[in-house]
Amino acid sequence: MSIEHDYFGLIGDYWAERKEYGDQDVEVVLDADADLVSTVALDAAATMVGELELVDDELRSVFVGQLDGRGPVADFLTAVLDGDEADAADVAITRESGDRQIDALRSLSLVRVDLRPDADRDGDVFAEFEYGLAPEDTEARLVASIDMGREIVDLRFDA
Numbered sequence: 297m298s299i300e301h302d303y304f305g306l307i308g309d310y311w312a313e314r315k316e317y318g319d320q321d322v323e324v325v326l327d328a329d330a331d332l333v334s335t336v337a338l339d340a341a342a343t344m345v346g347e348l349e350l351v352d353d354e355l356r357s358v359f360v361g362q363l364d365g366r367g368p369v370a371d372f373l374t375a376v377l378d379g380d381e382a383d384a385a386d387v388a389i390t391r392e393s394g395d396r397q398i399d400a401l402r403s404l405s406l407v408r409v410d411l412r413p414d415a416d417r418d419g420d421v422f423a424e425f426e427y428g429l430a431p432e433d434t435e436a437r438l439v440a441s442i443d444m445g446r447e448i449v450d451l452r453f454d455a
Contacts, residue, residue, distance in 0.1 A: 299330050303342035317349050326411040337413035340444050352406050355425055355440045358448060359401050372438040372453040373397050381434040388430035400429055407431045416444050
């Protein structure tokens with residue numbers, strides 16, 4: 297069975313589009329079981345797509361706050377800035393504040409957003425935001441999973 301939504305159109309199992317904002321071209325994917333998804337959750341997903349830049353800024357602020365200790369953000373930055381693909385990462389850093397880690401975080405590309413509106417309870421992974429530094433040339437990804445209220449559920453470094 298499928299349902300129709302004002303923004304996403306006919307919802308079956310899979311919907312995707314490319315969304316451009318700023319200098320980024322982001323793949324946005326909606327993966328939902330039409331039998332399990334609510335209109336409220338689809339509306340929240342549509343709002344998230346419309347506010348992609350705002351959600352992106354919120355997540356980047358969280359990343360900056362995680363620089364103090366060990367964790368996925370620090371592991372990701374160590375891998376891309378000091379690893380085998382460091383030359384490609386250095387070229388991708390477009391900001392020069394004098395703080396290499398901050399500049400790298402500001403230079404991240406938002407590669408993909410996966411929306412899962414059938415996961416609409418607190419603590420469920422409603423959306424995943426996948427980031428890369430020089431994503432065409434490097435494999436490392438920083439993935440932030442958030443719930444419908446935009447709270448981070450999981451933050452991981454995928455090598």
